[in-house]
Amino acid sequence: MPIKIKGVTHIYKKGTPFEKKALEDIFLNIENGEILGIMGKSGSGKSTFLQLLNGLLRPCRGKIIVDDYDITMIPADEIAAVRREVGLVFQFPEEQIFETDVYKEIAFGPKNLGIDEKKTFERVKTAMKLTGLEYVKFKDRRPNELSGGEKRRVGIADILALNPRYLLLDEPFAALDYEGRRKIYQSIKELNQTRGTTTIIVSHNLEYLVPVCNRLLILADGRVKLDIKIDEIALYIKEIKNLGVSPPLHHEVLYYLKEKGFNINVKVRTREEAAREIAKYLGTLKDEVKSG
Amino acid sequence: MVKNIGLGQYIPGNSILHRLDPRSKVIGTVILVVGTFTSAYPVETGIFLGTVLILGALSQVGIRYYFDSLKPLLYLILITAFFQVLLAEEELGQRFDAALNLGLRLFIIIFSMQVLMGTTSPLSLTSGMEKMLSPLKRIKFPVHELIMIMTISLRFIPLYIEDWERIKKAQMSRGINFEEKSIIKRLKNYISVLIPLLRISFQRAVDLATAMESRCYQGEGERSHLNVLKFTPYDFMYIGIIGGVWLITIWL
Ligand SMILES: Nc1ncnc2c1ncn2[C@@H]1O[C@H](COP(=O)(O)OP(=O)(O)OP(=O)(O)O)[C@@H](O)[C@H]1O
Ligand SMILES: [Mg+2]
Numbered sequence: 278m279p280i281k282i283k284g285v286t287h288i289y290k291k292g293t294p295f296e297k298k299a300l301e302d303i304f305l306n307i308e309n310g311e312i313l314g315i316m317g318k319s320g321s322g323k324s325t326f327l328q329l330l331n332g333l334l335r336p337c338r339g340k341i342i343v344d345d346y347d348i349t350m351i352p353a354d355e356i357a358a359v360r361r362e363v364g365l366v367f368q369f370p371e372e373q374i375f376e377t378d379v380y381k382e383i384a385f386g387p388k389n390l391g392i393d394e395k396k397t398f399e400r401v402k403t404a405m406k407l408t409g410l411e412y413v414k415f416k417d418r419r420p421n422e423l424s425g426g427e428k429r430r431v432g433i434a435d436i437l438a439l440n441p442r443y444l445l446l447d448e449p450f451a452a453l454d455y456e457g458r459r460k461i462y463q464s465i466k467e468l469n470q471t472r473g474t475t476t477i478i479v480s481h482n483l484e485y486l487v488p489v490c491n492r493l494l495i496l497a498d499g500r501v502k503l504d505i506k507i508d509e510i511a512l513y514i515k516e517i518k519n520l521g522v523s524p525p526l527h528h529e530v531l532y533y534l535k536e537k538g539f540n541i542n543v544k545v546r547t548r549e550e551a552a553r554e555i556a557k558y559l560g561t562l563k564d565e566v567k568s569g
Numbered sequence: 570m571v572k573n574i575g576l577g578q579y580i581p582g583n584s585i586l587h588r589l590d591p592r593s594k595v596i597g598t599v600i601l602v603v604g605t606f607t608s609a610y611p612v613e614t615g616i617f618l619g620t621v622l623i624l625g626a627l628s629q630v631g632i633r634y635y636f637d638s639l640k641p642l643l644y645l646i647l648i649t650a651f652f653q654v655l656l657a658e659e660e661l662g663q664r665f666d667a668a669l670n671l672g673l674r675l676f677i678i679i680f681s682m683q684v685l686m687g688t689t690s691p692l693s694l695t696s697g698m699e700k701m702l703s704p705l706k707r708i709k710f711p712v713h714e715l716i717m718i719m720t721i722s723l724r725f726i727p728l729y730i731e732d733w734e735r736i737k738k739a740q741m742s743r744g745i746n747f748e749e750k751s752i753i754k755r756l757k758n759y760i761s762v763l764i765p766l767l768r769i770s771f772q773r774a775v776d777l778a779t780a781m782e783s784r785c786y787q788g789e790g791e792r793s794h795l796n797v798l799k800f801t802p803y804d805f806m807y808i809g810i811i812g813g814v815w816l817i818t819i820w821l
Contacts, residue, residue: 294580370739373740375764
């Protein structure tokens with residue numbers, strides 16, 4: 278079932294001199310199986326948006342419908358059930374690690390839900406596999422002694438062990454190298470393909486979103502300013518730049534080629550696709566030269 | 570989320586009181602507190618009440634600030650007054666009077682501190698204190714070190730509150746329930762917040778020490794200040810007026 282957001286407004290510290298409107302009048306439908314990327318400048322309300330979706334924050338106005346339930350109406354002592362369905366991985370999830378070894382750390386969540394030893398074991402194993410942490414090699418390691426990227430993956434596995442149906446990731450790629458990012462891309466894609474997990478990813482870098490997402494949202498000043506399919510980026514270069522986001526290089530190249538009057542297909546996602554389109558165009562050009 | 574404004578939080582602004590030297594505000598507050606304690610009820614106390622209310626209006630930080638941050642203390646005042654009524658030995662009418670007397674004094678004292686904290690940033694408050702305490706350096710009292718500790722703590726408290734909220738939220742999204750009915754279980758769940766918080770705090774302390782050392786910080790030395798504190802005519806006026814109010818109540 279999709280997530281439906283109807284007219285949501287969120288104001289922090291309402292009624293005090295520190296009052297701050299973080300989101301205003303958001304209307305949005307998120308379809309099942311979608312991988313949605315969210316961008317926007319610092320302070321545009323991205324993290325607030327994610328926290329509203331799993332009930333950590335309650336909107337001042339509006340409805341958030343997840344699986345046909347309006348989660349804004351669920352009483353405080355039952356909201357934990359929503360958080361299980363809608364797993365939110367915070368920025369720097371490695372901060373939350375508190376157990377003494379990796380197995381215990383990932384097992385904490387399922388155990389806390391009252392899941393038995395055997396099933397917990399299965400879940401930990403799956404979560405580790407999904408995040409690219411080899412079970413035998415990592416299960417007894419002390420979290421302190423892991424690298425930054427490995428800790429990050431343990432933090433994500435913590436949430437995956439809860440078997441969420443929706444996965445929200447707040448800047449999962451921050452301070453990771455190419456290899457670390459690639460591992461996380463793989464986990465997201467695999468989850469999406471095997472379980473159909475709907476995923477929302479917040480990032481500051483559009484390059485990082487392009488390989489995984491199929492839809493892009495840009496927030497500014499607490500409002501949705503752009504909502505497009507990921508292969509439409511090259512069509513909206515101007516708008517994207519105006520919103521203070523730097524578009525991927527290959528999309529920009531395609532945009533300028535098109536603007537120069539080249540008859541080229543700009544609906545692409547990855548660099549490889551862009552290269553192929555350009556090669557194809559050059560091919561037709563050569564043919565024209567030959568025949569002309 | 571921390572819903573109310575914190576007790577004694579600084580509210581940035583540009584009122585007359587904001588622009589005063591922190592030292593004169595501290596002196597003014599001390600006079601108000603001492604004066605309120607020694608004032609005779611009800612006329613003199615009433616004068617002090619009027620004074621702090623006027624100061625509250627001049628501070629331009631909004632009535633809500635005082636109301637919100639005084640709320641927890643209002644309970645204290647009410648409870649104190651309640652026991653005064655219940656347990657004192659005089660006649661009932663007198664008891665109410667005594668309760669009101671006590672409650673009013675507490676209110677004035679807390680309120681005057683609120684005015685001070687609300688209009689003075691922690692940084693300028695501590696540098697004012699350092700200046701005021703500097704005569705103690707002659708008797709080898711480590712004023713500078715003490716003030717540095719105070720400044721760092723004041724600076725870090727909001728960060729810890731932020732960390733606490735953030736980690737708590739992160740653990741809540743792992744399904745940890747902090748609203749658990751059993752107290753033992755609830756306390757156990759808080760361990761999952763305390764451990765990361767301690768780790769972050771130590772890391773931060775180490776980072777700060779490294780940063781200070783790499784800037785060659787040596788404690789008290791030939792250190793100069795970017796913003797040199799300076800009394801203006803307004804400061805003398807402020808102290809003069811509050812001192813004047815005090816003198817009037819003494820004379821009454
Ligand atoms: N606890 C809070 N209290 C008051 N204001 C807040 C709080 N959390 C966030 N805000 C404010 O709400 C706005 C949106 O914050 P949010 O954290 O959602 O931004 P963001 O898009 O995630 O930014 P970033 O990219 O820096 O993480 C900001 O202006 C921020 O200052
Ligand atoms: Mg954020």
